[in-house]
Every structure is written in structure tokens, then in C-alpha cells.
Amino acid sequence: MTDKTTSSNKSFLNDAGNRALIFQVVLLALVVFVGYYLFSNLQANLADQGISTGFGFLNQPAGFPVLIHLIEYTEADTYGRAFIVALINTVVISLMGIVLATVIGVVMGLARLSNNWLVARLATVYVETLRNIPLLLQMFFWYFAVLATLPHPKNSIIFADFFLNKRGIYSPNPIFQDGFGIVIAGFILSIIASIALIVWAKKRQTRTGLWFPAYWSSLGVIVVITFLALVVSGFPIEFDLPQKSRFNVTGGMVLPPEFVAVLVALSTYTGAFIAEIVRAGILSVNWGQTEAARSLGLKDSLTQRLIVLPQALRVIIPPLTSQFLNLAKNSSLGAAIAYPELVAVVMGTTLNQTGQAIENIGLCMLVYGTLSLTISMFMNWYNKKMSLMER
Amino acid sequence: MIEFNDVNKWYGDFHVLKNINFSIKKGERIVVCGPSGSGKSTMTRCINRLEEHQKGEIIVDGIEMNNNLKNIEAIRKDVGMVFQHFNLFPHLTILENLTLAPIWVRKMPKKQAEEMAMHYLERVKIANQALKYPGQLSGGQQQRVAIARGLCMQPRIMLFDEPTSALDPEMIKEVLDVMVQLAEEGMTMVCVTHEMGFAKTVADRVVFMDAGEIVEANEPHEFFDNPQHDRTQMFLSQILNH
Amino acid sequence: MIEFNDVNKWYGDFHVLKNINFSIKKGERIVVCGPSGSGKSTMTRCINRLEEHQKGEIIVDGIEMNNNLKNIEAIRKDVGMVFQHFNLFPHLTILENLTLAPIWVRKMPKKQAEEMAMHYLERVKIANQALKYPGQLSGGQQQRVAIARGLCMQPRIMLFDEPTSALDPEMIKEVLDVMVQLAEEGMTMVCVTHEMGFAKTVADRVVFMDAGEIVEANEPHEFFDNPQHDRTQMFLSQILNH
Amino acid sequence: MAIEFKPLPSLPPPVNSVGAVAWIRQNLLSSPLNIFLTLFSFYVLYLLIPPVVEWGILTATFDGASKAACTGGGACWAFIGVYFDQFMYGLYPSEETWRINLALILLVILIGTFAVKTVNKLYLSIGIIVVYPVIAYFLFAGGVFGLEVVETSLWGGLFLTTLLGVVGIVASFPLGVLLALGRRSNMPIAKSVCIVFIETIRAVPLITILFMASVMIPLFLPEGMNFNKLLRVLIGITLFSAAYMAEVIRGGLQAIPKGQYEAADAMGLTYWQSMVLVILPQALKLVIPGIVNTFIGLFKDTTLVYIVGMFDLLGRIQAATHDASWLGTTIEGYAFAGFIYWAACFGMSRYSMRIERKLETGHKRN
């Protein structure tokens, strides 16, 4: 500070630095006090009512079933495992939702820019309808109104070994036999081969200028090699086929309507927002860029790939990540239509059986907090990387 | 080399180009001038099909300009263009800007493309900036890069659409110098510009357009000293006073 | 009136002001010049504590500049400032821009504040624009409003930080005229500017800064005709040629 | 002498490049892909429109007292008619609903007065922000002037939806401003408190916050001290939207050039004076569209209160579709709810776009 401070007591409160200090100390004290006050009330309340605390319950048997579990789970497993199951369900629906929403969003965003008037109008109607109706309503709509109109299992719509009815979409479930290792090896081999192919093609282009259609041919390589491996090992897959049983279709793999409704609602809803982001991103690339590329003789497909997309992406990615984040958070609405995700299992059933609101809600908030933090860290990293490219 | 036969073009109801008849020989250097909105850019952009004409025919380098994609591609390979606002690709380095078309359109090996790019960069006196991004250069430097980018296609014709009008006065000279040098090397050029000094120095013919027509086309000294039309006279008096 | 005793200031590690010792008497008119980045703005802004210095003392009108909010308030009431980019408040009319501080800082009745504002607006010859918004005025007019706004605090000292450098040449004169008039009325002024004509006409002393130090301070005719330091000589030769 | 320049006459364009035919060619049939897309679009429309029109209008039933009355095979709009009051007002006693309507009319009149030039905007704003809520509260809740008390648990339907949305946004506004200022301040503790608050809230789904508000808040209060569930949910919603609002406002603050702060400082304005008189009016004006968007989001999100057991518009509809005499009217109910939410949100987003455009052409001329 100033080396000659006029130190009069009267001016202590007028000193800008002191004021800031005092204000902050008061604020901190207030926060600490309120925190302490709430905490002590909580403790008193919990003790008064004999509510148990701590995370011990996670090791106790849960006793309730969970409709969708991607890892082994039975009623005899613990609450902790039920939590993991729910966490996986949340992550799975979020990831699938993100992929689908992106596809829908890109398609719709491009459709809105289409020079086909009708297509552009239809896409606009889609976007403006979906994003102005609450997501929860849309989930209810899909679950209670649309999927409920499918036929009863007795009258399933059958297509080959696929069944479609109110209870879900049933498909054959592949069961891998002993020789399947060969197939996996073949598959991995083919991926390595196709990567090599792409690298080679890039190198060759650098060297000779000639481009080899490496992406398409590597797809071919993967299919062919994998198929050969299948033949060599004698098709070591058996299918568990879905079959009609007394009540349901049993066996096979099933996508329950709860899952479908949540996934469809999440991805179409978020897709509408993404469409707008994509559209804005592409429009943000100056038309002059396209003209310049054209005047260099680049074909339209190359112009898009090399000029427009890389620039549009920079504008698109940041808002896109926050849409992904919204989608992940919105997956919690699945609780309302019986999709066993985090909120349903932890803040619903577990909380109810154990009565430990604090721990369970805390657990949920922690998971979502971590998820958000991860995604926004990615976003910051990406932004930094991109801005390096500019300057 | 370039031939306009009775070319007409409309934007909606608006008649922008009216009966353009004109031909440009190999090695000729044409300067196009005229008041704003007279259709100079439009005419120039018809040459590499950035705009489509509705009537008449345009023949570039023996190829007729029509909806045939192959023809358009072939012509664009032969025609380089420099825009008023440079339109460099901001996400690519200068070098990448220059090698993009040679690699993807001419299928040139990268190495060779880069060598050529460096050659042209040197020609526009900016080789030391090769690894920077366009955003890091001044306007004049950017425009010179844009010219080099056009040259990298090794085109037989270069089009310039007001290449200096977005630049500060100091930078105009840098760019004009490069263009003069190009002209002296015998490149066929069509240049929309109001730099009358440039026109006098290098143009073989000056074309004056108004309201979508070619009003007058003449050798520079005739054009400036002895304009035929009153419209041309009026325009020149304005331009030269300015 | 203003006294700098051994003032030093750093931005992070960067030493911007080095041992500034200087004093300005009441009614004196000081012009500060020097190359870009030499610390002219910083020094000026220290006078009304827009920047904080870290060592030494600045005494303005008898009040020492320190963290004491009361002191800062008192000094800011006495010091008017005009910025390079005017910094008028775009959401307020010209009149509201002018009366804002009198009403809220000096607690003047609105009526009286408006009368005073109109008085100063007349003085900068712009009274007829009182009800417009800043966005509707030209740069020169805006800068004159900014000066009137400074005056409305009835300050004893006016600071100008390159008040004309963002203006077009025609407008510079409007603003300089107002400043000359102010100077003639005896206002204490500190003015960062490169308008050497202005310096010669009104300055009592010209201060030349470089690299954060005051290199030379002298009366204008001595300063211009007989600069002591070679650094000053060099600077002057550049400025005057330009 | 110089030749006189006579411009050639402008000719009409060739027929095939203008008019309806050209439009269709250009916009629908310009390439094989486009022809395919057009046909595909028509097919989609064909799949969608006729069945919807038939179901929704041609074969629909518009009145009746139960599902049994709906014999047309189409939509059963009678359902909406019967339940309309519940959808609008929840279980609010029907002889008292005039109170809600009155409050609404009052609000419309007050806001309408803004357009009148002669009215003092400041007093009017104070009227709307301070006086009106008090009046509205007593109108809704009753208990004074002989108005019958109406329990908040009876409040519902669109009334509750609107109430949650409006209170949420209005109450979160000042809090959002404080948080935004705090986040931009250079006092480390104040800044971190704000950041932690904002980022925590933004990281979690609204439903967890509603859950906390509806069941957990009382655990943190001393025994016996407790308040109404509606109020708790309102607090939850307010805190939630305050965090989002703070980020919107921060964007506005960041857009204000540094010179404005400096000029205000140089004039001797105190921190709060310069914020209130100089910075915030500019910043807020910039972010009106952002605020409207936050509001639209919040309005849609109010549906989540259904999950914590409050019966807003969606909740009432959901409950009504489970009524035995109306089973099978789910689609009608959702269509009705969808229409109301859509109209409100779409209207607001258009309005915000209009403001945006108006601000663009306003006094921005430098």
C-alpha cells in the first residue's frame, strides 16, 4: 500500500480496502453462520426423530427390483449396487440421447437451410413446435399417449424375429459361443487394417496428390474381414430369439417403452435446440467463404467439408455442449414415467425405503455436479484450443 | 479467351446485365469501371459462374458456360479470383490457404504444392508469414495472400473485384504493385477497380459500364482523354476529381 | 494544486511510472506529450484515482490521495475528466448526462442542475441538442458534450486524455476551440495531447514523458525551440513532420 | 461531340425465371435430390394432416358429459370443456375464481398503462412490482375484506403455472442482479460465494432443487418453524432461475465498455450510484431477449412441480385423464396442454425477437 498512510482512526471505515475487507468478512461470517445454523438444526432434527444418518445403507440389501439394469442386478443386491445400476441407466440414456439428438439436430438444422422451400418449412415447424412445449409433457405424450396405442403382446407386430408391442421392442439376443474370440480378433484386425489404409491414403495424397477413397474402402475391409472370420470360425453365435409366452414376449433383447419414450422425448426435444444451433453456426460462416472456395474450383462437397464445417463447428460446439448438459440433466425427468434412472431409483425408491433424504439427494447432486463439471471442462478446453487456432 | 455473346441476366425482375457483347483475348488486361450498382461485379462473377446468366452465352477458354458441372469445374480451375474482402479461410494458415486448391483440385503432392505456394508468397513479398493465420495479418498483406492463392491454381485468367477498395491508403499501393507486376508478366486479367492510375499504367482496354450495359470500351489513353459518351465523361470527371 | 512526490506505479511487474516529481499550480495549463505507452494516460488517471499508485504521494487540492473513500470522493468532485472516447452515457439524453453528477453527487435540485447544464451547453455551443441522445450526435459534438459534462461538476481542475485523437480533422477544431476558451478563462488544466498548435497557444508548461519518466518539462517556446534532451528533440522532429 | 447515353430499356426476365412456375422450379424442383425431397415432404404431410384433421375436427365430439358421449371416433374435446375450469384454476372454488380473473385484468391494465405517454413510468413500475403483488396475494389467498380464505393447496391449473413462472422470474431478477454484480466484483470472497452458488445450481437438474424445496427445507429449520409448500417451491424456483438470470445479466454487464465505468467513477458517483444510474440500465436493456428466454425456459420448467405433487396445468390434465369416466382421453388432454404451452412460449419468443430487432435499430448510432 502507500508507504505513508495517514492513519486516523476516523478514516478506518472510509478506507476502500478496509471496507471491502469488512464487507467480505461480514459476508463470510453470514454464510458460515447460516450454514452452521442450518446444519445444527438438521442435526437436532435428525437426532430428535431418530433418523439414521451416514452412507451405511449403501451396503444393505435393497430388496426392490429395477426394470432396466445393464449390469447384473437382483433384489438381493445392495442399495449401492442399485445406485450404480441407476447411474449407468442415466449415463446410457444421456449418451444415446446425445448421439440421437445430435443427428436429429444436424439433419433438421440443415433442412432449415435447405433450398427446398417445403423441407425448410417442415423443419421450421418441427423446431418451433418441439422447443416450445415442456419436455415433461412430451414424455407423457410419448409414454401415455403414443406407446400405449401399440398392440397388446398377444397381437404383437411381428417382423422376422422382431416383436413390437406395448411392452417394448423385442429383438434376438446374440449369445456368443466359444469360437467367437476369432471373430473379435478378426474385427480388431480389420479396424487396424482400415486405420492403416487411411493413414496410407493420406500419405499417398501428400506424396502424389492422388486421393484414394479410403473411408469407403476401409468400411468394406471391416465388413469383409469380419465376415471371413465368421465363416472361418463357423458362425459361433446363437441367437436367443424372443418368443411369445403366456403374458409377454420373453427372451431376446427388449427395449422397454419407458426407455423408448424417454429417449425419443429427450432427443427430439434437444434436437430442436441443436437444429437452431447448427443453423446459426452454418449461417455464421460468411457466404464469401463459399464463393472463395468455389472460385478455387472446389466441389460443393469439398467446400462444405474443408471450409464451411470447420468454421461452423467453432461457433456450434460451445452452445452444443451446454445442450448436451441440459440433456443429461433433463434425463432426470425419466423418473416421471418409470424409467429407472438416478432420480427415480435414488431419490425415489432408495430415499423412501431408507428415509435418508440428505444422503440420497446429496448423492444425486454430486453425480450431476460431476457430470456438469466434466462437460464444461471439456468445453473450456475446446474453446481454448480453437481460439489458439485463430490468433 | 473470354467471350460474352448477348448475355442477359436478371435478379428476380431486375435486369442487371443487358446484352453484354464483349470479348477478351489471351494476355489482355481489362479494367472495368462504372458507377456503383452498374453490374461490374455481376459481369465479372459470371465469368467463373459464381452467378448464373439467363440468356446469351459465355465462352471461357473454349468452353461454354452452362449447367454442366464438368464445364464449370474445368473453367474454375482456369480462372483465379480475388475478392474485395479477401475471403481468406480464417481457420487455415496462409500456407494451407494457398495449398488447399492445388492439393484437392489439382491433386498435387503436398510437398510440391507447398513449394509452389512459397514461390508465389515470395512473389507477393510475404513468404515470412506463411505459417501465420489470416487474422494475424494486415489488410494489405491479406489481399496479397488472396492474390497468391488465386495464382496457386496457375490460372490462365485472373479476375479482381475491387481488390483495393477495402484497404487503407498505405496498403493500396502494396497490392497494386503486385498486380502491376502480374500484368507485366502477361497474365490475362479482368479487374474491376476505380484506381485510374492503375488503369492507365497496365490496362489494354478500359470498359465502362452503366445500368447493366457496356457503355464504352476503349484503350486507356483514348478512354481517358477522349471519351465518347457523355455518361463516360461525367463519370470520369467525378472520379478524377475525387 | 496538484503535487506528485516520487510517485511510482506498477502494472504487475511492469514499472509504468518511475519517480514522478511534479507540481501544478492553480490556474496552470499543462500539456503532456510523449510516445505511445510512455505512461501519459496513467499519470493523468492517477490524479483522480482511476488508477492507484503504489509508492509516493499525490496531493490534489491539499488532500492526499489514498484508499480513504472520503478523500477520493472529495477529489473527484473537484476534478473533471474528458476521455478520448467521450464515454457519454448512451441511455441518457445530453441534458441527463450533464445533470447526473450535480444531482447525485452534489445533491443539487434538478431544476438548478438543468439550468447550469444549459449554461455549459451554450458555452460549448450545443444547447439546441440538449434533448437528443449521444448516439445522435457527431464525434465532435459528443466530445464537446463530454467537456460540458466535466464542467458541470464545477471542478477546479480539468483533465483531458487525448480529447481529439478519436475525431475527424474537421471536428478537432471545434473541440480545440472550446478548450482554448476554457484555458483563457483560467481553468487549471492537464491535457494529454499531440496537438502541438494547441500546446503552443495555451500551455503554461509542456511535459514530455518517455518510458514512465518525465524527461523534460518546460515553457512551450523553450520546449519547442530549445529542447534539452535528445529524446525530446527526436520526438519533436517526428511529431512536427507528421 | 460526345454521344448521349441512353440506357437500354429493362426487359422482363425470361418467363421461366420468374413467377409461380420459376418459384416452384427453384424452391421445390431444382435438382433430382430436391424433387425427391419435395415428394417426400408431401408424403409426410399426407401422412400427418388428413388423419389429424379427421381426428381433431371432422369426427370429433365437442360436448358431452362423459367419454361415452364421444361416439364420433375422433377426438373427445368434450373432455376439455368439462374440465376447463379445473385446468385453468385447479381446485380453486368456482364461485371465487373471479378473484383470479380480476387480478389478471388488473395486471393487464397496469401493463397497458405503460404505453400511455403521460404516466410516470417510475411510479407505475413501483406499482407493478411492489403494490400489485400485495393486492394479488390477498385476492388469491383471501382472509381480508371478507374474502373467503382459499388454501394454497387448492391453487392449481394454468393459474398455478403462471403464478410460479411470474413470481419465479420477478423475484429472481433482483437476486440475479446481485449475483451477477458479485461475480464480477474484485472481492475474492464475495466473488467465490457467488460463483459457487451459481455454478452449483446450474449444475443440478431443477427436479432435485424442487425436491429439496418440497421435502428437505423443513429439516434445516428449527422445529415448529415451517412454511407453506407453495412458498418453499417458489423459493426453490426463484433460486434456480436467479442463477440462470445472473449469467444472462453478467453477459450484459460484460458488454458495457470499460469507459462507462471509468466515466462514472471520474464523476464521483459511488459504486451503487454508478451501477444503478449508469451501468445496469444499459446492461439490462441489452439482455432483455436473454431474460425473456430464461422466462420461457422457466415457464416450461414449472411443469416439474407436478413431480413434487403440485397440480399445475399439466398435473391437472394428467389427473383428469385418469378419471374413470374419461379414460382414453390422454391425447386430447396433452394436445390441449401442448397448445397452451406452445402458444405462450412461441408468443413470448416472437415478442423477444421483436424487442431484439427494435433494440438493434434504436439509438445505436456511433
Place this chain on the structure above:
Amino acid sequence: STLDDVKSKGFIQCGVSQGVPGFSNADSEGNWTGIDVDACRATAAAIFGDAQKVKFTPLSAKERFTALQSGEIDVLSRNTTWTYTRDTSLGLDFTAVNFYDGQGFMARKDLGVESAMDLDGATVCTEQGTTTELNMADFFRKHKLSYVPVVVQKADEALAAYASGRCDVFTTDKSGLAAHRSKLAEPNAHMILPETISKEPLGPVVRHGDNQWKDIVTWAMFVQVNAEEMGITSKNVAKIKGETIDPGIKRLLGAEGDMGAQLGLPADWAYNIIAQVGNYGEVFERNVGPSTPVGLPRGINNLWTEGGVMYAPPVR
């Protein structure tokens, strides 16, 4: 204490379900009826002499305990099963049982299911956060039957899912099944399977630790059972109070001594309960009895003297 709290508020805040006919259900005017509702009304009658001084908070199954723990409600009367865990670790105290129930299954008649043992492979709908969820799991595990659980947030929606055919069976307490069946479009197309897979003693719940309050709620229930046993009804209670010579009845109705004081209640507390709410039999008949849409037989909920298990400690 809760009693002081309630007295100063002037009403009891009572947590009920969001709509189970016969147990707690609101009509379109917002008037609540049902057995669970009457339990709260009886308590209000005891404390205030006015059975109307109750406000109801509809709660979903998963919200209910937190609402009680947090003090949002004073009594939870929401067909809640008395279990070991709930009584010991949730900070709750169960008072008396006002309905003995057991979990069962409901299925469409045309499914041709006769017994719960036939349910192998069935899809089962139920409400989240209840003992039902756990009992169902236990039942199927015990009998090594496979099943698909669809656990919906709210009872109403679970029922809607069942009605729409998402599930083959709907499971909850049998009383609830009957109540829910009355809400279906064609109640007679559905049957309740014979098995009872669990014991479900239902009754009002209070917070742990406030014994006085617990006693009031408990005895408000016992009074109703005792009254039925003694033949006192809401119709004849006034007459009996004036005419009786039975010292037991006199004590009960506050005609002699002041039994209320021990609970901090007025002397005529029991009288008020019976006069305003009725005895247990009346409550049962009125809300869920055979003449109502729910149509439950008295069965196990009969007085012990009639072969049921309703047995209240004497008021002495």
C-alpha cells in the same frame, strides 16, 4: 410440542394420499373423504371439538415420510404399512391400526389367471416407494417366478399404465386394489386374485419422540373401536351420554371424571369424536363398506367379538 403447535395453529395438517377412493380422496370441490381422512378428523374432533379443523396435504408415496419428518404435516394418514424398519429407523412412530390389509394382485379377467402362482413371466405395475414394491419382489423370489417390474411414480399413473395394457397385473394392498378397481372404466372386467402375499397393517403415523401427540392419535382411533364395541354411534351418542348408567361409558364420554386431562384434551374429547366422526363401524361402512363403490367386506377388520382382529385396549 406438536399439540401446542397444533392448538396455536388452530388446525391439524394431515398428510393423505393423492386419491384412493374410500381411503382419502378429494371430490371436485376439494372436500376430502375416506378412512384415512376420518382418522385425522377424529383427532381434530378430540382436540378442538371440531372435526373440520384439518387441512390436508396430498402426498405421493415417496414424499410422505420426508414430509412428516420435516414437520410439514402433523399426522401422516396415508394407508401406510407399519413395518419394522419404518418404525425404528425412519424417525417415525406408528399409532394404531385403522385397517388390516394385505397385498394382492389385480388382473384382467380375460387373461385367465386364477391364482398369483400363475403369474410367471407377467409384467407387474406398482407405485414407487411403497412396501408393495418390496413385497412383490419377495413374493416372486420366494416362488421362483420371473416377472417384469414397472414401478411408476404415482398410484394413479401406475393404474393408468395397467389400464392401458402396459402391465398384466397391478399390485398393491387389497383394499387399494378394490378402490382402484372402482376407478377403472369397466370394474367388472378385472378381478382381484385370491392370494394375500403380505400383512399390511395400515394406520396413522406421527414423528418419533412426541409421546403425548402419539397417544392422542392412537386413542382417537381406540375410542372409535371401543365405541362400536359398546354400541355407541354418532346417532345415539347424545342420548346415551344423558341416559347411561354404565360407569365405563360415562367415563368414556366425559360424563364422569376427566379422562381428557391426561392427554391435555377437553373432557368431552371422546364424545366429540363419536358424535362428529362416528364409531369405527360407521367409518368403515361409510367409506369402504359393501354399499360403496369400493365395496369391501368387513372381513378381518371386524371387531374381535365378531371374528375380526379389531381389538382396542379399554379406556380405564
